[in-house]
Amino acid sequence: GENVEQHPSTLSVQEGDSAVIKCTYSDSASNYFPWYKQELGKGPQLIIDIRSNVGEKKDQRIAVTLNKTAKHFSLHITETQPEDSAVYFCAASGYSSASKIIFGSGTRLSIRP
Amino acid sequence: KAGVTQTPRYLIKTRGQQVTLSCSPISGHRSVSWYQQTPGQGLQFLFEYFSETQRNKGNFPGRFSGRQFSNSRSEMNVSTLELGDSALYLCASSTRGAVEETQYFGPGTRLLVL
Numbered sequence: 001g002e003n004v005e006q007h008p009s010t011l012s013v014q015e016g017d018s019a020v021i022k023c024t025y026s027d028s029a030s031n032y033f034p035w036y037k038q039e040l041g042k043g044p045q046l047i048i049d050i051r052s053n054v055g056e057k058k059d060q061r062i063a064v065t066l067n068k069t070a071k072h073f074s075l076h077i078t079e080t081q082p083e084d085s086a087v088y089f090c091a092a093s094g095y096s097s098a099s100k101i102i103f104g105s106g107t108r109l110s111i112r113p
Numbered sequence: 114k115a116g117v118t119q120t121p122r123y124l125i126k127t128r129g130q131q132v133t134l135s136c137s138p139i140s141g142h143r144s145v146s147w148y149q150q151t152p153g154q155g156l157q158f159l160f161e162y163f164s165e166t167q168r169n170k171g172n173f174p175g176r177f178s179g180r181q182f183s184n185s186r187s188e189m190n191v192s193t194l195e196l197g198d199s200a201l202y203l204c205a206s207s208t209r210g211a212v213e214e215t216q217y218f219g220p221g222t223r224l225l226v227l
Binding site for chain 1: 169214215221
């Protein structure tokens with residue numbers, strides 16, 4: 001079935017450094033790729049998304065890149081701050097999935113002061 | 114616009130009891146999906162409602178059910194609670210529930226079954 005793999009599962013970076021989270025997907029028909037941030041005690045919040053007609057999208061310190069040929073996409077956070085500590089989920093649209101979207105397993109990002 | 118709201122935020126129940134959770138979608142959104150989130154299993158899809166009809170269903174037993182009202186508010190019910198039902202239950206709404214639409218999540222209801 002359709003699948004989204006996310007790596008790494010945990011990531012610890014020094015404040016001010018960059019963080020990169022990578023995902024691969026299996027369904028070549030997927031064309032919508034959102035990223036969610038989940039803080040402790042809260043629901044996942046959309047932080048950025050990209051569609052297949054775009055290779056890269058940036059919003060301040062956050063950027064997402066998409067390589068449709070290789071079926072992978074990545075989240076880049078620059079100049080990390082303590083408030084970036086959270087669990088991040090990637091996702092891909094799933095045409096054969098009942099949920100319409102398939103989530104990765106999540107990355108717990110910790111920012112060291 | 115107000116976001117997705119869920120009530121209650123926390124619940125403690127005992128095995129064998131039943132529970133009803135409520136979700137109010139973003140105004141104008143007609144699709145509501147429910148997910149179960151646990152540390153070991155991640156985000157698992159329960160079901161989706163659109164225009165008061167269940168449109169899709171995940172792989173959960175019949176003890177899990179839901180409904181949607183004419184104002185798009187949705188409820189999910191879990192009967193005969195088991196210890197393994199302890200989880201964060203999230204609902205997400207979107208305009209039409211189309212594949213390429215963004216789903217917006219509520220804060221979740223944390224259920225603890227003792």
